[in-house]
Amino acid sequence: MRVVLSAYDSRGGVEPLIGLAVRLQGLGAQVVLCAPPDELPLRGVPFVPVGRSPKELMAAKVPVTPASIPQRAAALIAEQFEKLQAVLDGADVLVACGILPSAVGARSVAEMLGIPYVYVAFQPNSLPSAHHEPIARPGHPLDPAVTDNRVHWEQDAEAANALFRDVLNTERARHGLPEVKDVRDYGFTDRPWLATDSLLGPWLDEDAEVVQTGTWILPDDGPLPDEVEDFLDQGEPPVYVGFGSMPVGDAGREAAEAIRALGHRVILSKGWAGADAEDCLVVGEISHPALFPRVAAVVHHGGSGTTHTAARAGVPQVIVAHSGDQPYWAQRVTALGIGATGASITDALRLALAPETSAHAAAVAAAMYPDGAAVAAELLIEEYGR
Known part of the structure; x- marks a missing residue:
């Protein structure tokens, strides 16, 4: 079995995938990790760098503006198409996490190649539910006057479309793929996975089909410096x-x-x-x-x-x-x-x-x-x- 893991995130959002990769390799699977080119404890997992280093972007103090967010998203989505096509060739499944433009770009490549796709979240409030409000998207703060979480999530879908739908569909059109109407739900799918502990980060919405696995920790009991x-x-x-x-x-x-x-x-x-x-x-x-x-x-x-x-x-x-x-x-x-x-x-x-x-x-x-x-x-x- 061949599994491709994809994330665009800081180290804390990539290490869980390495923990999964180590377990998959222990079961005989072939694994490739696609992530930003920052220093990572790869543990022998094959690695393909994708996207600019978040650490270098922060160190350079590159300003984030309303115009720059879609521009960065467009560049990241285009790089997913450029890098993942070769990596996904012959894969059995793609597992993606991290920021939404990265996930929808990765899923689009998997769709183009006919490869199954799984989205995973590392916190319950990344996923729509009446039990919690969403994390505010850049330039789209939550309305404090709204008390119904379902309304918040409707507004979150609108915000995701405003930020990312045009740049996603522009890149998809270049590769002969149809338009996506709802970017967030396309990235999340109707059966996302949740890698949190059921006691520390429980999933409370019985009406949504979410696969909660427990948290993915990269084991490390080696000596300290x-x-x-x-x-x-x-x-x-x-x-x-x-x-x-x-x-x-x-x-x-x-x-x-x-x-x-x-x-x-x-x-x-x-x-x-x-x-x-x-x-x-x-x-x-x-x-x-x-x-x-x-x-x-x-x-x-x-x-x-x-x-x-x-x-x-x-x-x-x-x-x-x-x-x-x-x-x-x-x-x-x-x-x-x-x-x-x-x-x-x-x-x-x-x-x-x-x-x-x-x-x-x-x-x-x-x-x-x-x-x-x-x-x-x-x-x-x-x-x-x-």
């Missing part, structure tokens, strides 16, 4: 601070200062923003699955991958949400009593480090499903294997 091991051995478990790909300015330094003021040591991840601070250990890319079980708490931006990894480690969390799905995960962490959020990191950390929060975190970790990537790999082979 020597400097990290030495730091961990020198005292009480520290607090980890990391905001991933978020352009957070001084947030890392400010969080580190607040944590030290409470008497705790700090491991600070540079992230894409290049965070730095005094009197703490500053690290680059580091294995979250290996590190998180050994820290007192995790302060982070609230991405799906980091939230799941911290929850699986049984460590309390403080989420400083910025955008996208992050407010959803902040709400879930507080609802389960495994962490805190709020304007004051000091107050949130006090709550996160309370004994009852640690007890809840340990209980949730014990109840989470161990390996959603294995479930997804078996389902793909069962449904699409020859």
